[in-house]
Amino acid sequence: xxxxxxxxxxxxxxxxxxxxxxxxxxxxxxxxxxxxxxxxxxxxxxxxxxxxxxxxxxxxxxxxxxxxxxxxxxxxxxxxxxxxxxxxxxxxxxxxxxxxxxxxxxxxxxxxxxxxxxxxxxxxxxxx
Numbered sequence: 001x002x003x004x005x006x007x008x009x010x011x012x013x014x015x016x017x018x019x020x021x022x023x024x025x026x027x028x029x030x031x032x033x034x035x036x037x038x039x040x041x042x043x044x045x046x047x048x049x050x051x052x053x054x055x056x057x058x059x060x061x062x063x064x065x066x067x068x069x070x071x072x073x074x075x076x077x078x079x080x081x082x083x084x085x086x087x088x089x090x091x092x093x094x095x096x097x098x099x100x101x102x103x104x105x106x107x108x109x110x111x112x113x114x115x116x117x118x119x120x121x122x123x124x125x126x127x128x
Contacts (some may be wrong), residue, residue, distance in 0.1 A: 001027045003044070007037040007063065008052040008081070013104070017050055020108045024115065034063030041067060046076050048115060053082035061096060068097040077118040081106070
């Protein structure tokens, strides 16, 4: 079973995303901020990270930079999941190492499509 780490400071968003991912046959773990997420990936690297941008302690961009510097056997695919819709922000995230980008709110089919894109190696980088 593939593993996904949901990183978001909103318990509601984590719960909704968790349910969607479980229906897509993912084993799901959660983190409230980038710091918790970084600890998690050092212990058990997920296949995919669904990452919020704005969080306390360590935001999504800080986490992404730290993640890409880790010497992991396999780097997880990162899907930024946020309300940021500025094209410059999206480009910044992609340049920092995000694999895809999804806009909140999102539904199961949109999430499934983004996961399929990152798993296939396609790099659209287009907001959903």
